[in-house]
Every structure is written in structure tokens, then in C-alpha cells.
Amino acid sequence: xxxxxxxxxxxxxxxxxxxxxxxxxxxxxxxxxxxxxxxxxxxxxxxxxxxxxxxxxxxxxxxxxxxxxxx
Amino acid sequence: xxxxxxxxxxxxxxxxxxxxxxxxxxxxxxxxxxxxxxxxxxxxxxxxxxxxxxxxxxxxxxxxxxxxxxxxxxxxxxxxxxxxxxxxxxxxxxxxxxxxxxxxxxxxxxxxxxxxxxxxxxxxxxxxxxxxxxxxxxxxxxxxxxxxxxxxxxxxxxxxxxxxxxxxxxxxxxxxxxxxxxxxxxxxxxxxxxxx
Numbered sequence: 001x002x003x004x005x006x007x008x009x010x011x012x013x014x015x016x017x018x019x020x021x022x023x024x025x026x027x028x029x030x031x032x033x034x035x036x037x038x039x040x041x042x043x044x045x046x047x048x049x050x051x052x053x054x055x056x057x058x059x060x061x062x063x064x065x066x067x068x069x070x071x
Numbered sequence: 072x073x074x075x076x077x078x079x080x081x082x083x084x085x086x087x088x089x090x091x092x093x094x095x096x097x098x099x100x101x102x103x104x105x106x107x108x109x110x111x112x113x114x115x116x117x118x119x120x121x122x123x124x125x126x127x128x129x130x131x132x133x134x135x136x137x138x139x140x141x142x143x144x145x146x147x148x149x150x151x152x153x154x155x156x157x158x159x160x161x162x163x164x165x166x167x168x169x170x171x172x173x174x175x176x177x178x179x180x181x182x183x184x185x186x187x188x189x190x191x192x193x194x195x196x197x198x199x200x201x202x203x204x205x206x207x208x209x210x211x212x213x214x215x216x217x218x219x220x221x222x223x224x225x226x227x228x229x230x231x232x233x234x235x236x237x238x239x240x241x242x243x244x245x246x247x248x249x250x251x252x253x254x255x256x257x258x259x260x261x262x263x264x265x266x267x
Contacts, residue, residue: 003113003116003117005112005113005116005117007112033120033121034121035101035116035120035121035122035123037121037122037123038100038101038102038121038122039100039101039102040100040101040102040112042101042112042116042121044116044120044121069111069112069113069116070111070113071111071113071114071117
């Protein structure tokens with residue numbers, strides 16, 4: 001299992017709601033959450049494989065910034 | 072997922088506690104913590120789900136340490152005097168040796184995170200201290216008063232001395248350092264007050 005971490009510009013719960021159906025339709029994503037209290041608005045994803053590009057594309061398509069933070 | 076590095080994790084915890092105590096919950100960010108602990112934000116999010124998760128889990132860990140320290144060599148079947156001496160010694164040692172941790176537990180208790188953390192600690196306190204207090208009342212070593220009155224007389228004086236110590240000053244800005252002599256002097260009066 002991989003933990004992927006992205007810096008985003010998701011600000012409110014409604015922004016997170018926009019992404020919900022996109023992530024929930026994926027079989028590879030086990031768990032995900034957005035840390036709205038943190039300055040970097042971190043999107044954290046636990047997935048069965050490395051999906052970094054797919055996730056960044058998905059979030060950007062929905063109209064938000066999304067940049068992977070590499071360990 | 073790569074293996075967790077325990078040494079790294081210990082540094083993260085230590086820095087996080089320091090920052091949370093000094094800057095408060097609102098001033099704290101994962102990015103600042105990552106810088107202070109020399110790890111990447113991505114690493115932090117491998118350990119913790121989000122900022123709230125980190126705050127709560129640190130609280131549970133530190134609460135556990137405090138509970139263990141409080142009950143070190145303590146047995147609820149001890150005589151009341153002996154048990155109170157052990158408790159005062161344990162509680163003051165913990166406070167003096169782990170000032171950041173003690174302040175963090177206090178901070179959690181006065182915050183919205185309280186419920187999530189305190190419930191993990193209170194069961195053991197309630198059970199062990201409840202038994203100690205019940206025994207003391209049955210053995211006629213302790214006056215029968217409400218649990219709030221008991222706690223206020225039994226422990227609040229100690230925490231007040233420790234607070235003076237933490238500030239380095241008592242009333243009227245007098246210099247103050249906690250020591251065994253002042254602790255015992257206060258404890259004797261407490262024991263006197265709680266005798267039936």
C-alpha cells in the first residue's frame with residue numbers, strides 16, 4: 001500500500017465534496033482525506049498502487065491545484 | 072509503503088509537542104513541524120492522517136505516560152497516608168521531569184480535543200483512585216466528602232505549587248522553586264484536613 005501526499009488549494013468542505021465521487025469510483029484508492037486545517041490543504045491518499053499522475057490529473061480537471069509532495 | 076523510522080518518529084513527536092505547547096493549536100502547521108523536525112511533509116502524513124489526528128494521538132501517548140507515572144509503585148490498598156505520599160511524589164516528579172508533556176496534557180484538557188483524549192485516561196484513574204478513596208473511607212482514614220471536594224483538597228494544592236514553580240514566581244512576584252520541603256509541609260496540612 002502507498003501513501004500519497006499532495007499540496008492543494010482545496011479550501012472548504014464543498015471543495016472536498018466535489019472530489020468525493022471521483023475518488024470513490026476508484027478501486028485503487030483505499031482511503032483518502034483532506035487536512036483543511038493545515039496551511040498546505042494536504043490531500044492524503046492510501047492506494048494499492050502509485051497513482052500520482054492520475055490523481056493530479058483528476059484534481060486539476062476538477063479545477064483545483066494539486067502537486068505531489070515527495071518524501 | 073516504506074518502513075517507519077522510529078528514531079525519526081521520536082524526533083517528530085518531540086518537536087510537535089514543543090511547537091504545540093509554545094505556539095498553540097492554531098499556530099501549528101504540519102509544514103512548520105516538517106521543517107523543525109527535518110522531515111518532508113509527505114513523511115508526516117505517512118505517520119498521521121491529518122493535523123487533528125496528530126494532536127489527538129500525541130495527547131493519548133502523553134496521557135498514557137502521565138497515567139503510568141502517577142501509578143508508579145502505587146497500590147490502591149495502601150494506607151491513606153502512604154498512598155497520598157506516593158501520589159504526590161509521582162505527580163510532582165512527572166511534572167518536573169516532563170514539563171512540556173505535562174503542559175500539553177493540560178492544554179488538551181482545555182480544548183475541543185478533550186473528549187477524544189480524556190476518555191482513554193479516565194477509566195484507569197477512576198478505577199484505581201476510586202478504590203483507594205473507598206478503602207480510606209471504610210478504614211476511617213478519610214472524611215466522607217464529594218469526589219470534587221476530595222480532589223480539590225488532595226491534589227489542587229500540589230498543582231498550585233507546581234504552577235508557581237513553572238512560572239518561577241509565587242504571589243506578589245516572589246521568586247519560587249519547588250522542593251521537597253515545601254511539598255511535605257503542604258502535604259502534611261492536606262492530610263490533616265482530610266482526616267475524619
